[in-house]
Amino acid sequence: MDAALLSAPARTADSAAASTALLTDRYELTMLQAALRSGAARRRSVFEVFTRRLPEGRRYGVTAGTGRVLDAVEAFRFTTPQLDWLSDQQVVDEPTLAWLADYRFGGDIRGYGEGECYFPGSPVLVVEGSFAEAVILETLILSILNYDSAIAAAASRMSAAAGTRPLIEMGARRAHEQAAVSAARAAYVAGFSATSDLQAGFQYGLPTTGTSAHAFTLLHDSERDAFTAQVESMGRRTTLLIDTYDLAEAVRTAIEVAGPELGAVRIDSGDLLMLAHRVRRQLDDLGAEKTRITVTSDLDEYAIAALGTAPVDGYGVGTSLVTGSGQPTCSMVYKLVARASSDAPDAPLVPVAKRSAGAKSSRGGRKWGARRLDAEGVADAEVVGTGPVPAELADRQLQIPLVRGGEVVGREPLAAARERHIRSREQLPMSATQLSKGDPVIPTEYVTG
Template identity: 75%
Template structure:
């Protein structure tokens, strides 16, 4: 796997420094104390959903698998750690041969999750697992936040296609990850060519206001675009006067004009006027695309408008008000000694302030009602009840350090659509509320 496939600059040799300083100092302490080789189980979960959200979306799993594979301490990385005196020489020697050889289980990407869901389980020695905390959380927290926002937006769109176009509103590497997560959440295309190149997401785009302003007249700009891109192109009609622009667009492209884009004004009102004008001009098949700082609420407000597609940028790539999912990576079980046969014992943080966790290696299943609709997220540490045996959610992702569960992004996207459809109807409501199904511990 090339680092370019991760959305990394080509001169970044590995993902090993996508971590926090204290991961390495914990490693050093464990190596010195003789506890580094204790078998350990870490789990990723969130104690609560972002305020008002009814469900979460697992996204970024494929990128996590790539990151774990590329977690290597090469000469440059080791030199940096040595120069900064982050850890001592014995620890650097240990890191020089680091390869994750443990197991990872998790919810399949695209699945929905709820408070307490063991979204990812990382199992191996303490030394191997603790180093992966930061990179795993940074990917899952970001991508799942974007996918959740995208899911809400696609639900609000009611089947109308959405274009991801937020690259200019976030970090250039985050933009690629955001585009991938948006696709998982149901968006159909992206404007970001890097995302198209790395993840095979369909890309689209035509022109901005600058192209119109470049020309001596709007007519000249439209003629140039149609001549270059064909009659099926999308013409931006709100640089000057919308009604005049629509008239000019149809005169130049004819009824075969693919679409017009509206990027400002009262979108509901303008869309109705443009639709009426297009129909009167004979361009009955010309579609209308709207952009302009849309979020799920604005999209829902346009449900009755004659809009055919939406372009979403800022609100999408910032998680529509919730840029993280507050996922944590906690040690939930560890062996009593470094002996490979030593039994596991559950461990958990018990501090006050709402940051407690539940110890033990967990399984998760989703219980359905008589109509096949999800009614509870069931989590346990013992035997799985017979009636839930075929409803378990965790799947094997990495076995003995080898990735065993890579899959096409379209499969992930379809899985999310199916998972969301299997939730109660109230899951798609935009009004604030609690998780759409409860989490039950057994």
């Protein structure tokens, strides 16, 4: 693959260049208006993205979408048609519209590096600025992190189950068309090798792959005609889809048409474990020992693991990847955790937290996160704290600077996020990648500074 293409900044897609400012819940703007009027809008504020729990049974989470957040914050500018619409609809008043017209985030963002594992309470992202400039980013930041991290968490389980065999993301048809592009990106961060989605290739430089569907075989008068047409067009190293009619006959025809140099065959239905063995034997008998077998039918991490001993050379994963394998979103929230004690410009920050009964309480204060390792270098706790970082955790901090004074400073190639994820996952206890339901693989400990 082309490593240069994976360097930042990402190739800008038509849609990525558009304003992101209205991808926002209305209440962000009405709160802004009320706070501008009360004067509290200027109070320095710290918002934190965290999750109270992992999805049921999951042993770790995966931070993803951080790079997209940076692009989206930069593109958070209100255009004239948007402002006119907000005015027409009386969403906010004139002073607020004037404020929005000049909006540009000027604060600071720190966060877990993209690809980093996270746990309940991990301060995955910390946004600091005036209340006004920080509050209106809530919806957009959560949309991105909640979706991308859900996909990455599923992808990570699949890539752990697949071991060294390559995984191809091919779920575009089972997800919203724009979400699919982000899903391909998140899957790459968590270990997938390629995607079927061309926009993900165009926009993020991901390797793309794909050859043909059943329709191509059915279009032709015979399977032989179809295979011949494909090999003439794409060469003998192509992948032929062999389950339109009869599998054994298709394998025979495929090798007759392409010769034993045929790149791969793809099986998209049936009992994949049994069929993979049967097709492998047949290919070997025909002298096509190097022809690979790709399987692509409703796979998830469990099916991938179950095929571990089958003679399969690669997996294509669709539905279960783009829907987070049963967990299509995360429960990340964006909470005010500290704010200036008064409207005075130099007022100190004070921690704040929702205190009502129920499960939605939160811990106040600006937080850092660190992963403590044991003597063997294996993670044994997620340590989350306010105040100074203990000396023994100084080099185990997980937040990195992403935006400083409104300028993006944390952009990185997608390959760096992918490498970070592999390193982060490898440092977890072995049981992290067990597929059975379990608790978070390390506990979260709180340190108050």
